[in-house]
Amino acid sequence: MDLSVRIGKGVLKNPVGVASGTFGYGQEFAQVMDLDKLGAIYTKAISMEPRRGNPTPRIVETPSGMLNSIGLANVGVEKFVTDKIPFLAGLDTATVVNVVGTTMDDYCNVIKRLDDIDTVWGYEINLSCPNVEAGGIQFGTDAAMIEEITTRMRGVTEKPLMVKLSPNVTDIAEMARGAERGGADAVTCINTLVGMVIDTARQQTVIARKTGGLSGPAIRPIGVRMTHEVSRAISIPVVGIGGITNTDDALQYLLAGAKAVQVGTWNFVEPAASQDIAAGIADYMARHGIARIDDFAALLDRRKDG
Amino acid sequence: MQDQTVRVTANRAISPDFLEVEFEWRRDFGLPAPGQFFELRITETTAPLLRRPYAFSGYDPDRQVAAMVYQVRGQSTQMLARREPGQTVRVLGPLGNAFGLDGRPEKVVAVAGGVGLGPILFAARDIAAAGSAVRVVAGFRTRDLIPDRGLWHGLETAVCTDDGSEGFAGNVVDHLRSLPAADLDGARLLACGPMPMLAATHRFAQERGLVCEVSVEEMMACGLGVCVGCVVERADGEMVRVCTDGPIFDSGVLAWT
Numbered sequence: 001m002d003l004s005v006r007i008g009k010g011v012l013k014n015p016v017g018v019a020s021g022t023f024g025y026g027q028e029f030a031q032v033m034d035l036d037k038l039g040a041i042y043t044k045a046i047s048m049e050p051r052r053g054n055p056t057p058r059i060v061e062t063p064s065g066m067l068n069s070i071g072l073a074n075v076g077v078e079k080f081v082t083d084k085i086p087f088l089a090g091l092d093t094a095t096v097v098n099v100v101g102t103t104m105d106d107y108c109n110v111i112k113r114l115d116d117i118d119t120v121w122g123y124e125i126n127l128s129c130p131n132v133e134a135g136g137i138q139f140g141t142d143a144a145m146i147e148e149i150t151t152r153m154r155g156v157t158e159k160p161l162m163v164k165l166s167p168n169v170t171d172i173a174e175m176a177r178g179a180e181r182g183g184a185d186a187v188t189c190i191n192t193l194v195g196m197v198i199d200t201a202r203q204q205t206v207i208a209r210k211t212g213g214l215s216g217p218a219i220r221p222i223g224v225r226m227t228h229e230v231s232r233a234i235s236i237p238v239v240g241i242g243g244i245t246n247t248d249d250a251l252q253y254l255l256a257g258a259k260a261v262q263v264g265t266w267n268f269v270e271p272a273a274s275q276d277i278a279a280g281i282a283d284y285m286a287r288h289g290i291a292r293i294d295d296f297a298a299l300l301d302r303r304k305d306g
Numbered sequence: 307m308q309d310q311t312v313r314v315t316a317n318r319a320i321s322p323d324f325l326e327v328e329f330e331w332r333r334d335f336g337l338p339a340p341g342q343f344f345e346l347r348i349t350e351t352t353a354p355l356l357r358r359p360y361a362f363s364g365y366d367p368d369r370q371v372a373a374m375v376y377q378v379r380g381q382s383t384q385m386l387a388r389r390e391p392g393q394t395v396r397v398l399g400p401l402g403n404a405f406g407l408d409g410r411p412e413k414v415v416a417v418a419g420g421v422g423l424g425p426i427l428f429a430a431r432d433i434a435a436a437g438s439a440v441r442v443v444a445g446f447r448t449r450d451l452i453p454d455r456g457l458w459h460g461l462e463t464a465v466c467t468d469d470g471s472e473g474f475a476g477n478v479v480d481h482l483r484s485l486p487a488a489d490l491d492g493a494r495l496l497a498c499g500p501m502p503m504l505a506a507t508h509r510f511a512q513e514r515g516l517v518c519e520v521s522v523e524e525m526m527a528c529g530l531g532v533c534v535g536c537v538v539e540r541a542d543g544e545m546v547r548v549c550t551d552g553p554i555f556d557s558g559v560l561a562w563t
Contacts, residue, residue: 024532028550032309032398044532052545057525059535064352066527073534073545217352245352268356268528269347271398272309 001285002292003278005039005260007237008160008185010122012094012260014039014278015293016250019241019264020098020124020164021045021070025084026091033272037279040094042262043084045126047100048109050076055208060197065216065243066265067195069209072100072126077113085117094121096162104139104149108156115157122160125153125184128168128191140166140191143178150182162239164188165230167219172226173233186237188262189230190223216265217243224256231257231297245273247280254281254296308335309398314389315371321453324375324421325387329395331365331372336400338362338372340429341521341554344399345529346374348385357398358382359526359549361498363424364431375424401529402553405429405519411494414440417478417507419499423453425521426498430461441489445478445503479506490514497521497557508557518557524548 003014017040023029026041035041053073060067075083080097088095097120101107107125114120127140127149139145150163163179165172167190176187192213197206205211223242231238240253241262250261263274290296316328331338338344345357364373378387389395405425414433418426423444433440442463446452449471465473466481474481478499482490497507498521511518526536531550539561540546546555 022528022532024530028530028532031307052543053534053537056535056537058537059525059527059533061354061356064355066356068527068533068535070534073537216355265355265527268533270309271528271530 001282001290003039003282003285005237005293007122007162007260009158010094010160010185012039013092015254015258015260015281016274016278017042017094017096017239017260017262018267018274019262020126021068022264022267025080025088027084027087029267029271033275035275036092037275038093039260039278040096040121041088041091042096042098042124043080043088044074045072045098045100046074046077046080046110047072047102048077048106048113050074050079057206057208058212060206060212062195062197062214062216063218065214065218066268067197067207067212067214068192069207069212071209077110081113081117085119089119095119096122096124096160098124098126098164100126104152107149108152111153111156115159120159122162122185123153123157124162124164124188125150126164126191128164128166140164140175141169143174146175146178147182150179150184154183160185162186162188164191165226166191167222167226168194173229176230176234176238180234180236184236186239186259187230187234188239188241189227189258190219190242193219193222215242217245217249219243220249220252224252227253227258228256228300244277245270247277247284250277250281251284254293255300257297257300259293307399307401309396310335311394311396314391314393314395316391317387317389320375320457321451323451324377324423324453326363326373326375326424327386327389328371328373329397330370331397332370333367337367338365338400339404340432341405341425341519342400342402343529343553344372344374344397344401346382346386347396347398348382348389354382354385356527357396357529359401359529361425361521361553362400362428364428373424375421377421398529402549403551405496405521405554406433407519407554407556408517410436410438412438413493414438414496415482415490415493416440416442416496417482417499417503418442418444418497419478419503420446422498422500422503422521423457426496427458427461429496430458434461443478443481445481445499477506478503479510482507482510490516494519504557505562508560508562511557519554520557520560521553522548522555522560523553
């Protein structure tokens with residue numbers, strides 16, 4: 001049985017990763033779990049300059065989910081290189097750097113700064129953060145723009161390049177096709193859905209910036225549906241994310257057509273949960289006679305009602 | 307720091323407003339220090355989803371149990387109030403820093419508002435046991451909400467009520483102002499309670515040139531420093547995380563608006 005996943009010129013040793021913004025830079029979780037059991041760590045979004053993020057309250061719980069409006073607070077690329085890379089470099093798991101910027105040049109400059117570092121396995125381009133004024137989702141809701149920015153980034157790296165898609169669009173498959181045309185090696189599906197919670201006693205929104213991104217088990221059916229749709233619209237791999245808490249949730253994404261998955265919000269609830277999912281997937285593959293991750297894709301369609 | 311499933315050993319009302327829960331906490335989880343907190347998961351389902359952060363109100367190393375004082379406010383605390391001895395909860399901790407940022411002070415005035423009483427009494431007992439002078443000032447809305455006085459047995463404690471129905475009439479800062487100046491001379495203030503109380507205590511400390519350590523509360527998801535939800539602003543403009551840079555801060559470094 002083979003758990004490995006090929007993305008562009010890279011190979012992940014197993015399909016289970018932890019999502020950007022839910023795992024810091026890895027170190028914080030080393031005390032409670034074995035990081036080497038992960039296929040990949042997708043880092044907190046990295047920008048050229050440090051970002052202090054949005055005003056508080058930044059988070060609020062929702063039914064089986066949460067809204068966040070962190071605003072891509074991060075240490076900036078220089079501090080990431082000096083303070084965070086050394087720890088990540090010592091792990092037996094792929095470091096995928098989530099890249100964000102306010103201009104196309106910003107995105108390219110982050111990649112240029114990191115591309116010579118051997119232990120940076122690849123990039124996940126954040127074109128879908130709903131919580132910032134400029135960049136992020138502005139780029140991610142127009143297929144032509146996605147294609148253009150992906151083309152630009154393809155020009156500065158040969159490493160695996162993933163584009164993280166926003167679900168806050170009419171036709172996510174069209175956005176995925178833009179990424180594929182631009183030369184992406186994979187798309188990540190999905191980022192958070194824009195939501196709002198109102199405090200009726202105070203008659204104001206709970207989140208300081210009014211809206212936030214909805215994540216957690218509440219969005220899992222949407223993530224699975226979009227993964228199903230996108231994986232049939234493009235020929236590059238889809239990395240499925242949204243509400244994964246355990247092996248069964250991850251299997252839904254693989255059966256929907258994903259080649260890899262990410263555990264996100266659940267890292268806040270059970271910080272060690274992600275370490276057992278790859279073994280759980282292997283167990284399921286053994287029981288169902290599935291030889292490799294690629295073989296999941298055809299299983300759903302062979303059922304009449306799939 | 308550990309993530310464990312532990313048994314509740316006691317869970318009882320200590321006032322019309324407060325409950326105290328006790329639960330197993332083995333020494334090898336790490337010894338909780340006053341001011342530190344843990345993240346509690348009360349359910350095995352996805353609602354409520356997030357853990358909730360609570361400050362320790364005590365630790366007994368012989369029985370290996372930790373305690374926490376809480377108030378029923380929402381779904382999580384309602385569920386916790388129904389948890390009986392022998393039933394389990396998930397706990398992640400100890401998390402964050404502790405009172406006594408510059409080492410153990412010689413003279414302390416520990417100020418509590420509402421449910422902040424738990425960690426303040428934990429700190430006061432710890433400081434008294436080490437031989438420092440400590441005085442507790444505890445504020446409540448009204449007499450009926452004052453818990454069993456056995457809670458602060460052996461500690462010099464001033465009770466204040468907003469409505470004057472018992473003890474000092476006024477809030478905790480009014481009480482501090484009423485003390486002879488010599489009582490506060492060179493004292494370190496520790497404060498845990500609602501933000502307006504912390505802000506007022508900070509202003510008082512500034513007026514008197516005292517150092518004040520505050521325990522800050524903010525909406526929190528992970529407790530591990532990664533979600534960056536629970537930030538507060540420092541006076542120098544930096545955003546710092548309550549969970550890992552705090553929850554105890556020298557009030558002088560924070561931006562009070």
